[in-house]
Amino acid sequence: MPTLRDRLQDDPFQGYAYAYPHKTAYRHFARPHPLKELWAGEDKDALFLYLHLPFCEMRCGFCNLFTTTNPREGQVARYLDALERQIEVVNRALGDHRHARGAIGGGTPTFLTTAEMDRVFRMLRQDGGLSKGIPLSCELSPGTAEPEKIAQLREEGVTRASIGVQSFIESETRALGRPQKPAVLHGALQRLAAAGFPVLNIDLIYGIEGQTVASWLQSLAAALDYAPQELFLYPLYVRPLTGLGRKGRDPSDLRLDQFRAGRDFLLARGYRQISLRLFRRDDCPAEGDEGGASYCCQEDGMIGLGAGARSYTRRVHYCTEYAVGRVGIQAILDDYIARPADHHAFAWYGHELSPAEQKRRYLIKSLLRADGLDEAAYQAWSGRSWSADFPEVDALLECGLAVLDHGRLRLTAEGLERADTIGPWLYSEPVAALMEEYELA
Numbered sequence: 001m002p003t004l005r006d007r008l009q010d011d012p013f014q015g016y017a018y019a020y021p022h023k024t025a026y027r028h029f030a031r032p033h034p035l036k037e038l039w040a041g042e043d044k045d046a047l048f049l050y051l052h053l054p055f056c057e058m059r060c061g062f063c064n065l066f067t068t069t070n071p072r073e074g075q076v077a078r079y080l081d082a083l084e085r086q087i088e089v090v091n092r093a094l095g096d097h098r099h100a101r102g103a104i105g106g107g108t109p110t111f112l113t114t115a116e117m118d119r120v121f122r123m124l125r126q127d128g129g130l131s132k133g134i135p136l137s138c139e140l141s142p143g144t145a146e147p148e149k150i151a152q153l154r155e156e157g158v159t160r161a162s163i164g165v166q167s168f169i170e171s172e173t174r175a176l177g178r179p180q181k182p183a184v185l186h187g188a189l190q191r192l193a194a195a196g197f198p199v200l201n202i203d204l205i206y207g208i209e210g211q212t213v214a215s216w217l218q219s220l221a222a223a224l225d226y227a228p229q230e231l232f233l234y235p236l237y238v239r240p241l242t243g244l245g246r247k248g249r250d251p252s253d254l255r256l257d258q259f260r261a262g263r264d265f266l267l268a269r270g271y272r273q274i275s276l277r278l279f280r281r282d283d284c285p286a287e288g289d290e291g292g293a294s295y296c297c298q299e300d301g302m303i304g305l306g307a308g309a310r311s312y313t314r315r316v317h318y319c320t321e322y323a324v325g326r327v328g329i330q331a332i333l334d335d336y337i338a339r340p341a342d343h344h345a346f347a348w349y350g351h352e353l354s355p356a357e358q359k360r361r362y363l364i365k366s367l368l369r370a371d372g373l374d375e376a377a378y379q380a381w382s383g384r385s386w387s388a389d390f391p392e393v394d395a396l397l398e399c400g401l402a403v404l405d406h407g408r409l410r411l412t413a414e415g416l417e418r419a420d421t422i423g424p425w426l427y428s429e430p431v432a433a434l435m436e437e438y439e440l441a
């Protein structure tokens with residue numbers, strides 16, 4: 001394994017540790033786990049419910065999310081039937097539980113018609129037991145953010161609307177393999193801003209071919225015209241089997257400069273940095289971080305519903321199988337749709353976390369956030385100090401990438417901009433080996 005110092009010589013953007021262990025470290029379990037057993041010993045008082053809708057109007061060149069375009073006739077309806085079966089079985093297996101927040105992600109949930117979304121909300125509220133009044137996030141794309149869909153999200157109690165913009169400059173979205181008309185984009189943003197969601201989030205990408213530091217700041221300034229409470233700034237990654245990957249394109253080598261310029265721009269305009277990617281307006285309360293499917297507190301349980309959605313208990317992470325290419329995704333979707341109800345009562349595919357991996361996950365998820373790891377909370381949770389469990393972290397202190405500050409282990413500004421180096425460096429050897437084996441297969 002490369003040392004931290006070796007890694008620091010390389011490009012800072014080495015991998016996005018948004019979940020640990022990464023999905024590419026998931027495998028079929030030797031024996032399926034009954035959900036009832038998995039959840040029996042868990043704290044089920046504040047769960048995060050995530051519902052995945054894997055359909056989009058187009059497949060963007062950069063995107064490796066679990067989603068598909070042009071669903072076959074009746075496929076969305078059949079997918080919703082399968083979701084209904086899954087929700088019923090999962091609810092029964094979980095027994096008494098309460099949600100702290102929810103998210104509808106994808107894909108592009110608003111690709112669905114309002115009648116289909118009606119069904120989704122009914123499932124969530126009535127069958128899934130997700131009460132109105134708790135934070136609920138939903139993703140949209142500019143092309144699907146139509147007035148009636150926005151109105152529906154508001155009426156149904158969505159508190160956070162998250163829209164993928166990527167860039168306000170047409171030639172840049174074209175370079176990303178995402179044709180996007182400025183008039184459509186601005187129309188969508190005007191409607192979203194006027195709708196008054198408690199949180200509006202805008203996703204932007206840097207590192208695009210042809211994008212300069214100045215044009216990146218132009219996109220950031222255009223985003224601020226809509227006064228979003230949150231902004232996700234994603235460094236571009238080009239991954240195998242995506243449109244850009246097949247064409248052999250690379251991210252530009254301006255990513256670090258663009259990140260720094262973007263960070264300084266936002267810090268000077270009333271935003272604070274929550275992590276490498278997430279910035280939040282000072283006057284906006286936290287709703288659970290890194291929105292969508294990815295982040296919640298270190299200890300939260302997550303119930304994922306739908307194909308591609310992950311579920312987390314403390315000891316086992318699981319989901320349906322994972323693929324990026326169109327054929328693999330279709331096969332997984334078909335399998336999900338055809339599953340008889342009792343299949344949903346088991347976890348078939350995922351990762352069993354040893355006690356050491358559970359601690360490592362806690363460390364990674366805390367340390368990569370600006371507020372860092374609370375030493376006393378870690379000690380109370382794990383029974384040991386972080387320094388006894390992870391002596392290697394001293395290297396971060398020695399390199400000036402982290403500091404100890406009022407009982408917290410925190411990354412410095414230099415450390416935070418290196419979060420995509422530090423995350424993969426912290427992966428355990430077994431997890432890194434599984435990920436590598438997947439990439440090579």
Ligand SMILES: C[S@@+](CC[C@H](N)C(=O)[O-])C[C@H]1O[C@@H](n2cnc3c(N)ncnc32)[C@H](O)[C@@H]1O
Pocket residue numbers: 056062063064065105106107108139140141142162163164165166203204205234235236237238239
């Ligand atoms: C589910 S989408 C957002 C909603 C909607 N589907 C859309 O595209 O407008 C998730 C976000 O992840 C980011 N993203 C996905 N793949 C990425 C990649 N390879 N590099 C950088 N950002 C990426 C994009 O900013 C995208 O908006």
Ligand code: SF4
Pocket residue numbers: 055056057058059060063064065067106107108141164
């Ligand atoms: S970026 Fe959004 S719209 Fe594009 S393929 Fe990915 S999920 Fe779909």
